[in-house]
Amino acid sequence: MGGVKEINDGTRGRVPSTISDGTRGRAPSTSEGVWGNYPVIMHLDMDAFFAAIEQSIQPSLKGKPVIVGGDPDSRGVVSTCSYEARNYGIHSAMPMKEAHRLCPDAVFVNTTGDKYSYMSAQVVIIMKRFSPAVEPVSIDEAFCDITAIHKRYGGPEKTAQAIKQAIKEELNLTCSIGIGPNRSVAKIASGSNKPDGLVIVPHDSVKQFLWVRPVDHIWGVGKKSAEALGKVGIKTIGDLAKTPEKTLKAMFGIMGLGLVRMANGEGETDVRASHVEYEAKSMGHEHTFDKDTNDRERVLGLLLYLADRVSRRLRQTGCVGRTVTLKVRKSNFKLITRAITLSANIDTEKEIFRAARKLLIDNRFLDEPIRLIGVNISHLKKSESERLDDFLIDYDPTKKRRELDKVMDGLRDKHGEEAIFFASSQIF
Known part of the structure; x- marks a missing residue:
């Protein structure tokens, strides 16, 4: 959890490591030599967003299992929950009654859409201070193209750290950031070291980073798709990358071709900047x-x-x-x-x-x-x-x-x- 993780291909005599202060024996080439002319795409994912907002507003909830979604005896489902609640096996979309059974001492909170939308907009505003190319893809995550600006801040890592620090200081929230040469890699990276993590995957380390991971880490592979792939021996992203395209096309149609490309580290690099500002009604x-x-x-x-x-x-x-x-x-x-x-x-x-x-x-x-x-x-x-x-x-x-x-x-x-x-x- 937390810290900075940079993935390397091993050719420079280093193994992947978790670095907390960003100062331990790493060549400064990550900002220029390693990236070269490749795109530098960031994916930012807020940590347990709704629950974290409630804990930020009410400090008495810090360290407690918080479940957002409504009353424990209602017929609703969990919208999100704090990491303390996740330790009890609670997760999004779980029936509220089941969540209450697993953790009867949890604090149950009703959702407040305008509050969460406002905080989401503030996160985007902070990101836009660093780069105008910010694309929100949901209320708690966004892509950001830092290709043209990261050198100004000392490289991708320092840019990401500055954004994380601003969000922490101004909103009292944490986020996890992934950086890669395209959207797909960046998104997988952001989810690989939560909460409060930062994972950087240069273009020459993509396969090393991806191929050891479970196949359902690929963007778009859900539970049922993973089960279908598992039945034919495809359990990791590396297995998926080495599977003939015709096999996957037979299983998933045209989507199968896209899965093979993502498994081999290919992906879109366009970040469609959003100019819509949130205005609470x-x-x-x-x-x-x-x-x-x-x-x-x-x-x-x-x-x-x-x-x-x-x-x-x-x-x-x-x-x-x-x-x-x-x-x-x-x-x-x-x-x-x-x-x-x-x-x-x-x-x-x-x-x-x-x-x-x-x-x-x-x-x-x-x-x-x-x-x-x-x-x-x-x-x-x-x-x-x-x-x-x-x-x-x-x-x-x-x-x-x-x-x-x-x-x-x-x-x-x-x-x-x-x-x-x-x-x-x-x-x-």
């Missing part, structure tokens, strides 16, 4: 009670906590919003949402809490026990740096609240999200 947080409750103080305390979390995200992104939505799931799992659109844009926890509290009371949600509650704000726009009201009145309590929020934000940035909070929000 809404932001929200929700919480599932350990036990259904309609205790007024407990529910209102949680509501204040959620309003504070939403307010914090608005300030982090420089946004304000006008529509506050309250989400309530009752004991019978019935989900109800109610919304209110305000006359002015808001961004403080007090304003958000006031609107959410009105929705809670007016709709008599406390008449029955509540299982889950959430607060969301939409109709977002970028906040203005100066407000007209600031010039019209000498004392504005909302302005004072924002100044307090800035102080709290500074403490949270330095010490974590749970470093400071409103006292009444802790009674839930």
Whole structure:
């Protein structure tokens, strides 16, 4: 796990090794001599992305098995889970009930799409500081062509390390990076030393790197395909590379030819740069009670906590919003949402809490026990740096609240999200 692994062909008297500090006896030729005019393609894969975001936001979850996907007694499946949870045999797409059986003490978290999309966009923004050729291929992975820019940063390794460091410092997340002469090799490399790994495969070491690996490491070979290949004695990528094309074409059609080429280290090098920037349409947080409750103080305390979390995200992104939505799931799992659109844009926890509290009371949600509650704000726009009201009145309590929020934000940035909070929000 972690560190830097560079694969070599053995002709320079070195065997593949894991290097933690990048200083142990390696020729500086990796950035120029070894790569020459070959493309240098990077694949970045975030580590346990959704679960890692939850652990980053809530430091109390660090080191605990975290499962993202919903309630443990729901009919849903695991979206992703932390590495601590994976130690129990839990994996993506596993039924939530099975995950709960394997690890009853795990922390189960509902998915929050806009939160994950926002963080994904931040990763892409960081990568684009280094190279404009960045192609996201899913919410937690992207390709990057560093052929033309890696020498500027001291070579592929130092470029990758700089990107990893920026993501760690700015987002408090880790990623695994693979570098190779094409997309296929880079992707296999990024998955070979997770989490927080960096694997570099120069063009003259591709076959050495690939051929010892299980055949299902090839991009596009799933469980069923691997089983079919295994039945004819093809168990490693090396076996696949040495199989006649006509044999694979008979088994998989035209796809078989592509498999042989990937097994021999061939692959696409084009990285189609994306220019689409993420713009959140809404932001929200929700919480599932350990036990259904309609205790007024407990529910209102949680509501204040959620309003504070939403307010914090608005300030982090420089946004304000006008529509506050309250989400309530009752004991019978019935989900109800109610919304209110305000006359002015808001961004403080007090304003958000006031609107959410009105929705809670007016709709008599406390008449029955509540299982889950959430607060969301939409109709977002970028906040203005100066407000007209600031010039019209000498004392504005909302302005004072924002100044307090800035102080709290500074403490949270330095010490974590749970470093400071409103006292009444802790009674839930």
